[in-house]
Amino acid sequence: MSDLAELQRRAAERAAARAGGTDRLRGHLVCDGLVRIFKTEGVEVVALQGLDLVVDRGELLAVVGASGSGKSTMLNILSGLDVPTAGIARVAGFDLLTMNAKRRLRYRRKIVGFVWQQTARNLLPYLTAKENVELPMTLSGGKSRDRAMNLLEMVGVAHCADRRPDQMSGGEQQRTAVAVAVANDPEVLFADEPTGELDEATASDVFGALRTINAELGVTIVVVTHDHAVADQVRRTVAIRDGRTASEVRRSARTGADGAEEIVSQEYAVLDRAGRMQLPAGFVDSLALRDRVKLTLESDHVQVRPGDE
């Protein structure tokens, strides 16, 4: 576990250096009141209803949500494929609502990298791992054999450099995909269910690769998944529910009474600028809260009680 703490510290340092100082660390990715409404045959579906999310430069963050919670909609907007109905979406200084086609292309080519769930979508089947990593560099005009090998080493698959995807395991393919996604040194990496097709141990290796890339390159990483177990793999997990940011879990290292380092998790509800928050579903169910609740302001907390006497 101390490895994780050490990698996080180095990630923050490198990110700060890359950003030109700690002052500029805030808000590398900002969603504020993000709304996306789909209209199909006269019916409106509100996929995002005021999603708020701020990710600092150099963070490694997981966004979790059940099926239909709006994860893909959010990712499509953040990747520049879709445009929100309202709100603010800004990544690395790019305004995703107003950027023109030329800037959108630059954003997708240079600023962001992707790792998809389907291993086949990430790598070309007839190229070796090394060639797959070299390809984006060649296409953008620069090519460095050393960088390709360095990246493969960083993600722990240097031994696969000369193998084609069908000669690698699913986990090795996804780790190679991480190297491909950062080949052109993007500022932000989005990973959509990158471990969805892998077993737990292999998934853990892929997260290890993402943590190393985050620490070594200072790239901001957002992993989107339905799997709550991911919270064990990252420092900060944001849960979305019904198209809105509902809660977040932060993990931090502290020294226990016996002197050993331990990781503590704390769950927070997310309060938006209008003062709205969602109560965790478990709280609502256990007290059978519905329709109205009574709020009482105490000196250092707020009480929420069932509205019916």
Ligand SMILES: Nc1ncnc2c1ncn2[C@@H]1O[C@H](COP(=O)(O)OP(=O)(O)OP(=O)(O)O)[C@@H](O)[C@H]1O
């Ligand atoms: N193009 C579309 N047209 C109409 N409704 C849509 C469209 N895309 C998404 N939706 C709806 O928006 C809501 C959020 O969908 P979204 O795909 O973002 O969820 P998700 O969290 O990614 O789910 P999953 O994990 O199943 O992919 C759902 O109710 C979905 O049916």
